[in-house]
Amino acid sequence: MAHFTKATSIKDWLNQRLAIDKVEKVMASEYWIPKNINFLWAMGMVLVITFVLLLVSGIFLLMYYQPNVDLAFDSVNYTIMREVDFGWLWRHVHGVAASVVFLIIYIHMFTGIYYGSYKKGREMIWLSGMLLFVAFSAEAFSGYMLPWGQMSYWAGMVITNLFSGGSLHADGLVEWIRGDYVPAQAFLDRFFMLHVVLVPLAIIGLIGLHFGALRIPHVNNQDGEEFDFDAESKKYLDGDKAGAKVIRFANDFMAKDMMVVGIYLVFFFYLVFFHYDFAMDPVNFDPADGLKTPTHIYPEWYFLWSYEILRPFSTNVGLIAFAFAQVIFVMLPFLDRSPNAVPASRRGLFKYWFWAMLIDMIILTSMGKVPPVEPFGSIGFYAALTFIGLWIILPFITKMEKKV
Numbered sequence: 291m292a293h294f295t296k297a298t299s300i301k302d303w304l305n306q307r308l309a310i311d312k313v314e315k316v317m318a319s320e321y322w323i324p325k326n327i328n329f330l331w332a333m334g335m336v337l338v339i340t341f342v343l344l345l346v347s348g349i350f351l352l353m354y355y356q357p358n359v360d361l362a363f364d365s366v367n368y369t370i371m372r373e374v375d376f377g378w379l380w381r382h383v384h385g386v387a388a389s390v391v392f393l394i395i396y397i398h399m400f401t402g403i404y405y406g407s408y409k410k411g412r413e414m415i416w417l418s419g420m421l422l423f424v425a426f427s428a429e430a431f432s433g434y435m436l437p438w439g440q441m442s443y444w445a446g447m448v449i450t451n452l453f454s455g456g457s458l459h460a461d462g463l464v465e466w467i468r469g470d471y472v473p474a475q476a477f478l479d480r481f482f483m484l485h486v487v488l489v490p491l492a493i494i495g496l497i498g499l500h501f502g503a504l505r506i507p508h509v510n511n512q513d514g515e516e517f518d519f520d521a522e523s524k525k526y527l528d529g530d531k532a533g534a535k536v537i538r539f540a541n542d543f544m545a546k547d548m549m550v551v552g553i554y555l556v557f558f559f560y561l562v563f564f565h566y567d568f569a570m571d572p573v574n575f576d577p578a579d580g581l582k583t584p585t586h587i588y589p590e591w592y593f594l595w596s597y598e599i600l601r602p603f604s605t606n607v608g609l610i611a612f613a614f615a616q617v618i619f620v621m622l623p624f625l626d627r628s629p630n631a632v633p634a635s636r637r638g639l640f641k642y643w644f645w646a647m648l649i650d651m652i653i654l655t656s657m658g659k660v661p662p663v664e665p666f667g668s669i670g671f672y673a674a675l676t677f678i679g680l681w682i683i684l685p686f687i688t689k690m691e692k693k694v
């Protein structure tokens with residue numbers, strides 16, 4: 291057994307048993323962050339804070355929510371919104387956070403793409419990030435089922451139908467997923483379990499993996515500069531703080547992170563108090579009715595781009611295109627063949643690829659919301675083809691890129 295001495299303080303007692311000083315060093319005071327990064331690198335912390343807001347507000351909502359097809363709608367729209375003190379506030383925080391988290395995830399992802407932060411030893415950061423994206427999508431979709439409104443029901447119907455695989459007619463699989471022929475009590479029960487237990491646990495584990503993956507390669511920087519973190523941190527610890535290219539995560543960098551988080555929270559609570567409706571579909575304020583199909587069924591804004599890749603094609607082609615869109619971002623570190631981990635602006639054709647992809651996804655998102663009438667149907671169709679085309683050409687244009 292290790293050698294224990296009489297503790298001189300509570301901290302010393304804990305230190306001997308849990309090595310808290312060492313943990314603090316590894317996680318904070320000797321976790322080195324490059325100086326040359328901008329506010330976009332605070333998005334990771336903004337995501338952590340938003341996830342905490344989701345967890346805390348979710349726990350309060352869980353105290354009154356009823357996972358029962360006859361009671362769910364009223365437990366949300368009547369009990370929580372009208373009867374429980376500040377129930378409306380927790381619901382608005384939860385709804386706004388669920389929507390805004392995707393906006394931040396997309397900014398975080400595109401920052402990574404722009405600066406090439408998925409390359410050269412950072413592949414695991416990217417892969418764990420993509421798993422987080424999938425887990426957040428599952429969390430958002432399962433949560434959307436819970437108020438048991440018209441959009442919950444019909445979006446549940448449409449999305450689970452996709453598992454029939456078009457002309458494969460895997461109807462048994464769809465029934466197995468639903469636990470019934472149509473979305474009903476078994477469906478609500480399992481999505482409730484996924485939303486409050488399984489997926490949040492997976493997210494917590496994945497955040498741990500994502501942070502772990504950041505430790506060895508460290509975060510990238512805005513100049514694509516490669517430097518020796520050991521040498522730079524030694525400089526810092528030896529007193530040359532101005533000359534060193536790195537700073538401590540805590541408390542130095544965290545102060546910057548917190549300033550961005552502060553500005554974000556002002557924007558966040560502005561939405562909570564004055565524009566919470568942007569995160570709530572009016573159709574979902576009607577209780578679920580299996581006999582009344584809404585005229586236009588569409589997902590929440592953050593899924594619209596992939597929905598628009600499904601919609602303009604025939605069923606089978608659409609399903610293949612949709613599956614392609616779901617997995618292709620995962621492949622990015624392996625499809626980008628260039629050795630350059632520098633900002634897109636300093637790379638060959640990739641700089642056009644980046645902006646084309648971003649604009650194309652914005653077009654797909656706008657087209658996904660409108661009914662597929664002309665000219666929107668054609669615009670959506672060509673935008674979907676462009677999305678697929680851009681991914682096909684990526685390995686070729688990056689292979690041709692000269693080393694910077």
Ligand code: HEM
Pocket residue numbers: 330331332333334335337338341395398399402405407408412415416417418419420422423426497500504508509510511
């Ligand atoms: C939703 C939960 C997520 C959380 C809490 C999270 C958190 C973080 C944090 C704290 C950092 C370090 C600081 C920063 O660069 O912002 C980071 C870096 C990174 N994340 Fe995430 N992230 C999440 C999702 C994602 C997703 C969906 C992706 C995309 C696939 C992703 C890709 C990356 C990359 C590539 C880096 C490295 C950035 C660099 O080296 O400069 N993350 N993440």
